[in-house]
Amino acid sequence: MNKITLYPDKKLHPLGDLYGIFFEDINHAADGGLYAEMVQNRSFEFDTIDNRRYNPLTAWETLGCEVRVENAYPLNRNNTHYLVIEVNDYECGVENHGFNDGMHIKKGERYKFSFYARRNTGFSKDVNIRLVSKETGPVACETIKITSCDWEKYQCVLTAEESGVCYLVITTSGKSLVYLDDVSLFPENTYKNRENGLRRDIATLLAELKPKFMRFPGGCLVHDGNLDPHARNSLYRWKNTIGDVSERPTRRSNWGYNQTLGLGYYEYFLFCEDIGAKPLPVLPAAYNPHHHDAVPFDELKPWIDDALDLIEFANGTTETKWGKIRAELGHSEPFNLEYLAIGNEEVGDDFFERYPYFHKAIKEKYPEIKLIGSSGPFPCGGEFEKGWKCARENKSEMVDEHYYVSPEWMIANNKRYFEYKKDDPKVFLGEYASWGNTFYNALCEASYMTAMETSGNVALACYAPLLCNADYVNWKPDLIWFNGESAYGTPNYYVQKLFMNNQGDSAIEHSVVSEKNSVALSDENITGEIFFKTVDTEAQFYDIKINGKTVNEKGFTLKREGSQMKKLEEVGILGDFELECKAKELDGKRGFIICFGVKGYGNLYHWEFGGWQNQDSAVCSTVNYRESVLAHELRSVEKDREYTLKVVVRKNVILCYIDNELVHEAVVKPAVVEPVYTASSVNEDGSVVLKVVNLQDTEYNAEIETNMNIQRVAGEVITGDLNAENSFENPKNIVPCNIAFEYEGSVIKHSFPSHSVTVIVING
Ligand code: AHR
Numbered sequence: 049m050n051k052i053t054l055y056p057d058k059k060l061h062p063l064g065d066l067y068g069i070f071f072e073d074i075n076h077a078a079d080g081g082l083y084a085e086m087v088q089n090r091s092f093e094f095d096t097i098d099n100r101r102y103n104p105l106t107a108w109e110t111l112g113c114e115v116r117v118e119n120a121y122p123l124n125r126n127n128t129h130y131l132v133i134e135v136n137d138y139e140c141g142v143e144n145h146g147f148n149d150g151m152h153i154k155k156g157e158r159y160k161f162s163f164y165a166r167r168n169t170g171f172s173k174d175v176n177i178r179l180v181s182k183e184t185g186p187v188a189c190e191t192i193k194i195t196s197c198d199w200e201k202y203q204c205v206l207t208a209e210e211s212g213v214c215y216l217v218i219t220t221s222g223k224s225l226v227y228l229d230d231v232s233l234f235p236e237n238t239y240k241n242r243e244n245g246l247r248r249d250i251a252t253l254l255a256e257l258k259p260k261f262m263r264f265p266g267g268c269l270v271h272d273g274n275l276d277p278h279a280r281n282s283l284y285r286w287k288n289t290i291g292d293v294s295e296r297p298t299r300r301s302n303w304g305y306n307q308t309l310g311l312g313y314y315e316y317f318l319f320c321e322d323i324g325a326k327p328l329p330v331l332p333a334a335y336n337p338h339h340h341d342a343v344p345f346d347e348l349k350p351w352i353d354d355a356l357d358l359i360e361f362a363n364g365t366t367e368t369k370w371g372k373i374r375a376e377l378g379h380s381e382p383f384n385l386e387y388l389a390i391g392n393e394e395v396g397d398d399f400f401e402r403y404p405y406f407h408k409a410i411k412e413k414y415p416e417i418k419l420i421g422s423s424g425p426f427p428c429g430g431e432f433e434k435g436w437k438c439a440r441e442n443k444s445e446m447v448d449e450h451y452y453v454s455p456e457w458m459i460a461n462n463k464r465y466f467e468y469k470k471d472d473p474k475v476f477l478g479e480y481a482s483w484g485n486t487f488y489n490a491l492c493e494a495s496y497m498t499a500m501e502t503s504g505n506v507a508l509a510c511y512a513p514l515l516c517n518a519d520y521v522n523w524k525p526d527l528i529w530f531n532g533e534s535a536y537g538t539p540n541y542y543v544q545k546l547f548m549n550n551q552g553d554s555a556i557e558h559s560v561v562s563e564k565n566s567v568a569l570s571d572e573n574i575t576g577e578i579f580f581k582t583v584d585t586e587a588q589f590y591d592i593k594i595n596g597k598t599v600n601e602k603g604f605t606l607k608r609e610g611s612q613m614k615k616l617e618e619v620g621i622l623g624d625f626e627l628e629c630k631a632k633e634l635d636g637k638r639g640f641i642i643c644f645g646v647k648g649y650g651n652l653y654h655w656e657f658g659g660w661q662n663q664d665s666a667v668c669s670t671v672n673y674r675e676s677v678l679a680h681e682l683r684s685v686e687k688d689r690e691y692t693l694k695v696v697v698r699k700n701v702i703l704c705y706i707d708n709e710l711v712h713e714a715v716v717k718p719a720v721v722e723p724v725y726t727a728s729s730v731n732e733d734g735s736v737v738l739k740v741v742n743l744q745d746t747e748y749n750a751e752i753e754t755n756m757n758i759q760r761v762a763g764e765v766i767t768g769d770l771n772a773e774n775s776f777e778n779p780k781n782i783v784p785c786n787i788a789f790e791y792e793g794s795v796i797k798h799s800f801p802s803h804s805v806t807v808i809v810i811n812g
Pocket of ligand 1: 392393425450479
């Protein structure tokens with residue numbers, strides 16, 4: 049019999065705020081998502097800067113009249129464009145199509161409509177505001193009279209008589225010019241009925257996770273853009289996101305759409321409070337790593353002031369400048385900010401040179417704030433190491449790690465955080481996921497989380513990305529999917545929920561003695577074919593040698609047309625080898641890719657020198673089409689320069705050389721599935737939590753022994769087909785269910801099903 053023994057009296061470490069969420073406006077997660085505004089392009093500010101397909105009338109349709117967008121007499125200096133309708137006797141106007149397939153209106157619900165408008169002298173006709181179903185016609189109607197030739201706000205409430213997928217229709221008659229801006233429609237029924245609030249169904253799914261913290265507002269969103277806060281495509285500057293929504297500047301998001309910033313810092317803080325999550329903002333570090341734009345050192349002050357002012361905005365008394373602004377916005381009590389991240393997955397010395405200025409200034413004024421440094425977008429490599437060095441030198445409380453990997457990487461690297469030093473800064477795993485939303489992905493993530501929890505070196509962790517609008521996908525997998533009608537959690541969501549709802553206050557010691565064996569999923573050594581590859585790049589490969597012997601002297605040229613590949617036909621399947629070649633980039637965007645250990649298209653290793661905007665050199669493994677980075681450095685390929693590239697494979701070790709300089713050394717860890725993965729914790733009320741993940745395809749029969757006189761045992765299990773996913777049609781395909789336990793005295797006997805995550809809560 050397998051045996052798990054729990055020692056509730058032996059506390060290992062507090063679990064604190066371990067499990068949280070990360071919100072980024074990616075995949076239309078805010079506008080067209082969590083932010084409940086139903087009108088798309090409400091301020092006529094859409095522009096080709098945001099997206100090549102946009103224009104100021106995107107999402108708007110004219111109804112029988114001439115309209116244009118002007119900017120001569122704007123609503124305010126941030127909201128410069130407005131709509132002009134030339135009304136010509138008969139009923140005419142415009143309609144807004146909202147997001148997705150239209151506005152999903154529900155019978156009996158009330159919708160708050162508002163706009164800013166002005167008229168020409170003498171115009172006195174009613175303006176008709178209607179919600180019109182595409183199927184059945186109008187479902188709600190109201191009228192508004194525009195009474196001024198200056199901008200005024202007008203509002204009404206529309207009550208839906210029927211349900212339907214609707215457009216918002218605004219019409220009038222008479223003969224005049226009518227001017228509109230900031231046209232808005234919100235369901236009254238937002239989450240906690242907040243003004244300018246959040247979509248109830250999505251917010252409820254988030255609240256039900258019971259996250260301990262929420263990281264926001266990004267992601268790449270934070271550090272991609274212009275250094276000028278007034279630029280349309282500015283880096284994310286929080287001060288642009290508070291106050292009257294009609295005065296917030298519109299913003300280009302690097303995710304290829306427009307951000308109204310209607311969901312801004314005040315709303316984020318409020319939402320955190322509403323769901324009981326500690327706020328964890330991420331500020332840009334005066335540096336855009338995507339385009340290597342850095343603020344000169346003598347101009348850092350406004351950026352550092354942004355950080356100091358944010359802390360005052362969140363925590364200052366109403367006597368302080370920013371605390372007073374918070375109170376004026378409606379929240380005189382502080383938001384109790386405890387954590388602050390400077391930078392999102394930064395790479396480049398420009399960041400590491402600037403971070404200390406932020407750190408010093410913040411710690412001088414607010415020593416209690418826990419500061420989080422950054423270590424790039426990969427789990428290893430030169431920039432990753434620099435991130436850790438920078439955090440150690442500055443004594444940051446945490447380092448933000450990010451990685452998206454194959455499920456097998458998670459299995460192979462299960463013990464990663466046991467290798468971290470106790471006296472180092474703690475880990476903030478600010479973004480992680482295995483590639484996919486199947487139950488198998490969720491299961492592998494669960495196995496990884498048990499070790500994260502037990503190691504004691506991870507202080508905070510959140511899956512990424514959080515939300516995805518199914519019609520505007522920038523990135524997948526995601527935790528929650530939604531459309532205009534509904535939202536559902538993925539199996540990954542339900543695993544996160546199980547862990548978050550049952551975190552426990554302190555990890556406790558426990559032991560596992562298994563009769564079952566581990567199961568290896570992959571070969572320990574690297575073997576396979578060799579390919580050369582380029583992407584959007586013309587390059588020559590020649591003088592190719594294997595183990596010192598020339599196999600193709602003349603070589604070949606790969607064209608600059610998408611993805612180009614050539615197999616090294618001269619050799620077959622190779623294990624230990626030394627491959628050397630000359631390579632020259634002739635034209636294009638990237639550099640050279642050498643694939644090895646290739647076992648079909650979806651299973652291979654590769655080294656790319658000159659990847660991602662020709663900035664990176666990385667060694668990756670791909671398992672079933674899912675990639676993980678094994679080594680990384682910042683390196684660019686120079687055009688027309690001859691390089692000598694060498695790849696040496698020795699069993700499971702990969703060495704890569706550029707012009708005889710060792711650039712990467714990667715050790716491939718084999719994916720071996722343990723008999724079971726466990727984590728255990730105790731709550732302040734004395735209840736004990738045991739999490740058990742069975743990744744194997746046979747059940748795990750165990751006796752669970754505690755030193756408690758067990759009175760009550762409750763628990764949940766999530767299990768199913770490894771390939772199963774949830775969907776709009778079948779949102780509860782994979783969800784946890786309650787289970788009963790057999791127990792006597794201090795012992796519980798349980799059979800953990802194959803492919804399952806079980807959480808047991810034991811009360812003595
Ligand atoms: O989570 C999606 C993106 O992944 C984030 O914006 C970025 O930080 C990371 O590269």
